[in-house]
Amino acid sequence: MANGHAKPRHESDVLLEIRNLKVEATVYSPNEKPRDVTIVDGVSLALKRGKVLGLIGESGAGKSTIGLSAMGYGRGGVRITGGEVLLNGRDILQGGVKGLRKVRGSEVCYVAQSAAAAFNPAHRLMDQVVEAALLHGLGTRAEAEKRAIALFKKLRLPDAQKIGSRYPHQVSGGQLQRVMTAMALCSEPDLIVFDEPTTALDVTTQIDVLAAIKDAIRDTSVAALYITHDLAVVAQVSDEIMVLQDGKMVEHGETRQVIEAPRMDYTKALVSVRSIDHEEKNPAQEPLLSVRNITAAYGGDAVKVLQHVSVDIHPGQTLAVVGESGSGKSTLARVITGLLPPIAGSITFANRMLAPRLADRSRDDLRELQMIYQMADVAMNPRQTVGTIIGRPLEFYFGMRGKERDARVGELLDEIEMGKGFVHRYPAELSGGQKQRVCIARALAAKPKLIICDEVTSALDPLVADGILKLLLRLQKFEDVAYLFITHDLATVKAIADSIAVMYRGEVVRYGSKTQVLRPPFDAYTDLLLSSVPEMEVGWLESAIKGRRMESAGN
Amino acid sequence: MFNIRQIPLAAWIGLLLTGLAVICALFAQWIAPHGNGEIVGDVWAPMSSAHWLGTDNLGRDLLSRMIYGARITIFIAGMATALSFSLGAILGFTAAVVGGLVDTLMSGVVDLLMAIPTLIFGLVILAVLPANNVTLILVMGILSSTRVYRLSRAVAADINAMDFVEAAKLRGEGLSWIIFREILPNAMSLLVAELGLRFIFSVLFLSALSYLGLGVQPPDADWGGMVMENKDGIVFGIPAALIPAAAIAGLGISVNLVVDWVLTRTTSFKGGRD
Numbered sequence: 001m002a003n004g005h006a007k008p009r010h011e012s013d014v015l016l017e018i019r020n021l022k023v024e025a026t027v028y029s030p031n032e033k034p035r036d037v038t039i040v041d042g043v044s045l046a047l048k049r050g051k052v053l054g055l056i057g058e059s060g061a062g063k064s065t066i067g068l069s070a071m072g073y074g075r076g077g078v079r080i081t082g083g084e085v086l087l088n089g090r091d092i093l094q095g096g097v098k099g100l101r102k103v104r105g106s107e108v109c110y111v112a113q114s115a116a117a118a119f120n121p122a123h124r125l126m127d128q129v130v131e132a133a134l135l136h137g138l139g140t141r142a143e144a145e146k147r148a149i150a151l152f153k154k155l156r157l158p159d160a161q162k163i164g165s166r167y168p169h170q171v172s173g174g175q176l177q178r179v180m181t182a183m184a185l186c187s188e189p190d191l192i193v194f195d196e197p198t199t200a201l202d203v204t205t206q207i208d209v210l211a212a213i214k215d216a217i218r219d220t221s222v223a224a225l226y227i228t229h230d231l232a233v234v235a236q237v238s239d240e241i242m243v244l245q246d247g248k249m250v251e252h253g254e255t256r257q258v259i260e261a262p263r264m265d266y267t268k269a270l271v272s273v274r275s276i277d278h279e280e281k282n283p284a285q286e287p288l289l290s291v292r293n294i295t296a297a298y299g300g301d302a303v304k305v306l307q308h309v310s311v312d313i314h315p316g317q318t319l320a321v322v323g324e325s326g327s328g329k330s331t332l333a334r335v336i337t338g339l340l341p342p343i344a345g346s347i348t349f350a351n352r353m354l355a356p357r358l359a360d361r362s363r364d365d366l367r368e369l370q371m372i373y374q375m376a377d378v379a380m381n382p383r384q385t386v387g388t389i390i391g392r393p394l395e396f397y398f399g400m401r402g403k404e405r406d407a408r409v410g411e412l413l414d415e416i417e418m419g420k421g422f423v424h425r426y427p428a429e430l431s432g433g434q435k436q437r438v439c440i441a442r443a444l445a446a447k448p449k450l451i452i453c454d455e456v457t458s459a460l461d462p463l464v465a466d467g468i469l470k471l472l473l474r475l476q477k478f479e480d481v482a483y484l485f486i487t488h489d490l491a492t493v494k495a496i497a498d499s500i501a502v503m504y505r506g507e508v509v510r511y512g513s514k515t516q517v518l519r520p521p522f523d524a525y526t527d528l529l530l531s532s533v534p535e536m537e538v539g540w541l542e543s544a545i546k547g548r549r550m551e552s553a554g555n
Numbered sequence: 556m557f558n559i560r561q562i563p564l565a566a567w568i569g570l571l572l573t574g575l576a577v578i579c580a581l582f583a584q585w586i587a588p589h590g591n592g593e594i595v596g597d598v599w600a601p602m603s604s605a606h607w608l609g610t611d612n613l614g615r616d617l618l619s620r621m622i623y624g625a626r627i628t629i630f631i632a633g634m635a636t637a638l639s640f641s642l643g644a645i646l647g648f649t650a651a652v653v654g655g656l657v658d659t660l661m662s663g664v665v666d667l668l669m670a671i672p673t674l675i676f677g678l679v680i681l682a683v684l685p686a687n688n689v690t691l692i693l694v695m696g697i698l699s700s701t702r703v704y705r706l707s708r709a710v711a712a713d714i715n716a717m718d719f720v721e722a723a724k725l726r727g728e729g730l731s732w733i734i735f736r737e738i739l740p741n742a743m744s745l746l747v748a749e750l751g752l753r754f755i756f757s758v759l760f761l762s763a764l765s766y767l768g769l770g771v772q773p774p775d776a777d778w779g780g781m782v783m784e785n786k787d788g789i790v791f792g793i794p795a796a797l798i799p800a801a802a803i804a805g806l807g808i809s810v811n812l813v814v815d816w817v818l819t820r821t822t823s824f825k826g827g828r829d
Binding site: 367378 | 717727741
């Protein structure tokens with residue numbers, strides 16, 4: 001290439017232009033001939049210097065694939081088969097492997113979703129941060145390290161001088177994500193691809209990382225592609241938003257326009273997600289489940305994960321338990337189900353005392369208390385059909401056999417809006433949302449009084465999650481079942497809860513009806529939690545950061 | 556499920572040879588030209604049209620002996636493998652699911668058994684116990700079940716930690732449902748691979764025992780016993796001992812080829828129809 005080593009600077013202020021991008025992959029499914037599928041079809045975009053474009057869509061929409069194509073990369077056998085990717089005015093797809101090597105790490109850098117998996121655990125952070133800059137000959141090691149330390153400061157990492165000498169496992173998840181951003185910025189690229197950089201973080205940490213990334217982008221005037229499935233997040237950092245579905249562009253516009261006046265139906269659905277109206281019910285006379293002064297620990301008495309937890313669940317109502325990772329909310333579920341006997345405290349369920357150990361509980365206790373898991377794929381036996389999965393509780397608790405059981409399985413499949421056609425499917429042949437629905441049907445088959453829902457929507461795309469929440473609310477109405485809803489997502493809580501318990505480090509810090517809990521004045525932690533949930537509103541991030549009273553834990 | 560055109564050549568060879576051995580074993584009395592103990596000619600007669608593989612050290616038809624030998628070899632090795640699998644897999648799964656003291660005790664006993672070299676252990680026990688096929692199967696089965704136990708326990712411990720097993724426990728399911736309906740179907744592909752290997756090891760173990768005179772007792776003989784009977788002929792350039800030896804090697808390799816093929820077909824852990 002003529003303009004070889006020095007970075008080509010062109011007069012035009014369009015940095016990245018993608019024209020008619022087509023990306024394909026070959027699928028090898030069993031019992032079928034390998035066939036090509038189109039992942040991205042005819043997407044075009046242009047990005048000016050210093051601007052941020054948000055790419056948004058559900059899983060499988062092709063947003064990561066488009067982001068990576070800006071580096072000329074196809075992940076896992078994915079091939080870029082058509083179109084042009086113009087970076088600084090030249091098509092990087094034509095430059096061959098050598099040309100790509102020159103571009104990657106110097107002109108375009110990448111920030112991955114899971115920094116914990118992307119860093120090499122055997123090397124110190126600083127060595128990894130300056131590696132790309134040194135490889136491309138952008139200054140001496142001392143210069144690169146100086147720049148890295150300045151970036152650490154800008155990204156508000158603690159102890160910026162020395163943090164580089166730590167190993168990846170010695171910093172928290174939120175810090176690691178910021179170090180990764182520093183790594184991308186260290187070689188002073190023109191463009192950074194952020195691939196869901198805050199998705200794996202706790203909500204209270206996400207806001208810190210988001211603010212740090214936003215400041216860094218502004219101060220270094222780098223351009224960015226910001227990939228996420230969360231419209232509220234992308235609204236905070238980007239200038240423009242492109243909405244994608246099934247590898248095709250749905251809508252492209254300025255952030256404010258997409259958020260406030262979306263043109264397409266699909267975008268409208270994305271924007272209005274979680275605006276479920278749920279009228280709060282008044283607590284009944286007698287609670288269905290009453291947890292009193294539960295203290296629980298793992299590994300003998302060494303680490304207390306729950307301390308003096310007391311909550312009530314009323315018949316046919318929903319208690320939401322919220323908190324960040326490590327707050328003990330899943331442990332509370334394990335104690336209630338009997339998987340982890342508590343060291344102190346008692347649980348009363350439907351006016352009878354529940355035995356602390358699972359093995360000591362009666363079959364009716366087990367039947368009336370069902371559970372739905374976060375990861376629907378591993379919650380179902382991959383070798384059983386949907387019919388067996390839903391039919392087993394009917395057989396086991398009610399002794400139903402043959403036609404009677406099959407008829408009831410069909411009814412349940414109708415209730416979860418799937419239909420009888422799914423009876424002979426295996427879990428591997430269902431989509432994520434369908435899997436979760438089958439798990440719901442399995443729980444319902446037992447005719448329970450209480451269902452524990454452990455983060456049931458957090459692994460799902462927003463629209464699918466919305467469908468699951470609506471289904472759960474509808475089922476609650478005519479089955480009169482109570483839910484214990486464990487989640488870290490406050491938008492979900494607002495949508496379905498009747499009462500809320502906020503947990504922090506194994507203790508319930510705030511508990512009451514939904515209106516009570518969500519009405520100020522707040523305690524410091526609830527305030528942090530509530531103010532950290534991104535809202536679909538331009539400029540929310542700045543006001544939220546300003547109003548905070550407490551630092552997050554950084555997970 | 557089986558698409559004939561997708562079977563690779565190596566698997567074909569394995570299937571063919573294994574199939575041949577099994578057919579010989581099943582229909583020995585109709586296939587074999589002469590009786591098992593029938594003396595039909597000279598000692599160590601060379602190969603001829605009357606006796607395709609020649610005769611053995613007592614003048615019995617070697618081909619007929621080989622065919623009857625296949626029956627005994629495959630029957631004893633097969634029974635021992637079946638015993639080791641039912642015993643090892645069920646105990647291994649139980650140890651993984653129940654855990655605690657049960658696991659510690661059973662694993663301790665298994666470690667103890669595994670610490671003693673198998674062949675020496677087998678020789679000592681067989682020298683004390685009455686020599687018949689039932690004892691042989693029991694000793695071989697129990698000794699090789701320790702390996703199966705280790706494997707099943709490790710596989711089941713992984714599966715046991717998955718949410719669908721927890722869901723079954725929360726439902727109140729008993730131990731047998733959890734072992735046979737939740738864990739076993741998901742551990743099957745690994746166990747099938749191990750099954751083939753265990754069978755070959757059983758054939759080799761049986762041959763070694765018979766060669767040393769503690770295995771199948773005369774006048775019956777498995778292939779290992781036939782190697783021993785005819786070993787003196789080798790000094791005089793008579794190949795009678797090499798034929799059963801080659802048969803042992805051939806069976807080992809062909810079963811391995813089949814197992815390799817089965818393993819590549821079923822290693823998908825995604826479940827469903829495969």
